[in-house]
């Protein structure tokens with residue numbers, strides 16, 4: 001049976017915020033079984049907390065933010081993607097400001113910190129949302145859907161009319177080794193022509209070649225080049241995995257995305273939550289056909 005997980009001890013990550021450009025730090029802290037994932041604004045009076053839930057997603061233009069009228073937490077997706085891949089169900093993420101540190105623009109610093117703290121299994125079984133029928137959300141040509149699958153699989157396609165990007169596609173079973181190898185180091189990216197406009201609106205003030213792949217009209221400006229030839233689609237897959245955590249329970253299904261950003265993902269997650277006849281809650285190893293459990297074990301690299 002798959003048990004819930006948290007981390008063994010508190011661990012910190014320091015850096016700057018991508019949009020504010022201000023110093024931003026966080027601490028991952030273990031949480032009891034059945035807590036879920038919470039962001040805690042330790043810098044504010046009373047240390048208000050907010051769950052990583054689709055109902056609190058409020059801004060999806062450039063990054064995923066969670067919040068309400070009084071406070072918010074932004075750029076949560078790279079951190080959340082790491083939790084999804086390493087099956088961390090219960091965690092407090094304590095912040096000393098409104099933004100998660102951007103690190104190098106990938107999920108790598110979070111993975112390093114969490115694995116450094118160590119993962120521990122808890123006494124309660126993990127409860128999955130097991131997709132039983134397709135659920136679709138589309139907005140023009142952008143779309144996203146989930147179909148039944150014994151595991152977590154992600155297929156992501158992007159198309160940008162840029163000589164260094166074009167059409168890129170990735171398809172993978174998401175597990176700890178595949179995340180570490182294929183997705184964790186893929187960096188966020190942006191276009192130089194958008195930077196001035198973004199900065200005027202208060203975004204991307206901390207953005208630099210140290211924490212993003214930046215492109216002009218023809219080429220990549222980073223002197224070190226790309227980490228993968230298709231780093232762009234890998235990063236979009238990473239973002240999607242993070243946004244999926246706002247479902248509030250681990251997904252068992254195949255997620256397929258075409259040109260889908262944070263906005264489309266948030267709509268799909270909300271639609272999944274409303275489609276209660278298209279998924280059921282399962283605990284792995286309890287009530288699942290034997291073949292499904294066996295397939296999942298091997299797909300996730302546990303055998």
Ligand SMILES: [Zn+2]
Pocket residue numbers: 077078188235239
């Ligand atoms: Zn991202």
